Amino acid sequence: MNARPFVRFWARMFDYTLVSVFVFLISDVSMPEPIPGESFSDLLARYMEVMQQPEALVLARTQFFAMIGWHFLEGILLHVFGTTPGKALFGVRVRQLDGSRFPPLRSIGRSFYIYLLGVGFYQVPFILIGMVFSFFRLMATGECLWDQHLGGKVEYQKLGGVRILLAIVAFFVLIMLQSLKFS
Numbered sequence: 001m002n003a004r005p006f007v008r009f010w011a012r013m014f015d016y017t018l019v020s021v022f023v024f025l026i027s028d029v030s031m032p033e034p035i036p037g038e039s040f041s042d043l044l045a046r047y048m049e050v051m052q053q054p055e056a057l058v059l060a061r062t063q064f065f066a067m068i069g070w071h072f073l074e075g076i077l078l079h080v081f082g083t084t085p086g087k088a089l090f091g092v093r094v095r096q097l098d099g100s101r102f103p104p105l106r107s108i109g110r111s112f113y114i115y116l117l118g119v120g121f122y123q124v125p126f127i128l129i130g131m132v133f134s135f136f137r138l139m140a141t142g143e144c145l146w147d148q149h150l151g152g153k154v155e156y157q158k159l160g161g162v163r164i165l166l167a168i169v170a171f172f173v174l175i176m177l178q179s180l181k182f183s
Contacts, residue, residue: 003138004156007090009131012114014086014170016122019070020063020146030181031057067122071115075108088165091157106150113146
């Protein structure tokens, strides 16, 4: 069995982070930064105040619609290239069982299948439920529910030291891009 749940997880988290950083950079919300000597509870209280502002609701709405848009784009990327930026970074490729690329509607359907059942719209607690269920199903059967239902298979390249280092640098770059908002 070639189940690699953590490679799949980090590939998906890279794509999610990529979209989230873009949304955060175009938003009008500035998250509070810790003040030296400030307790965590005070920082949390300031954070909760920011989240009550109308701009925070706009940010949440923008993030929601950006993720819907991303899943359409992910489906198109899977149809055209068989991968997404995160999947390419981690050497993951998605194909049909016969080795061909997914047709456009099936690849978009796969993306939304994962958005609903695999990551629960990225909302707590649904993300935890979806990911835990998917992890145990993948480990038990070697495939996720969406790949079984849609006739897909996931191929993995070797995850060597260079690829791991590249992934760490890529995540670091995304974090640095997000910090540009505070500069």
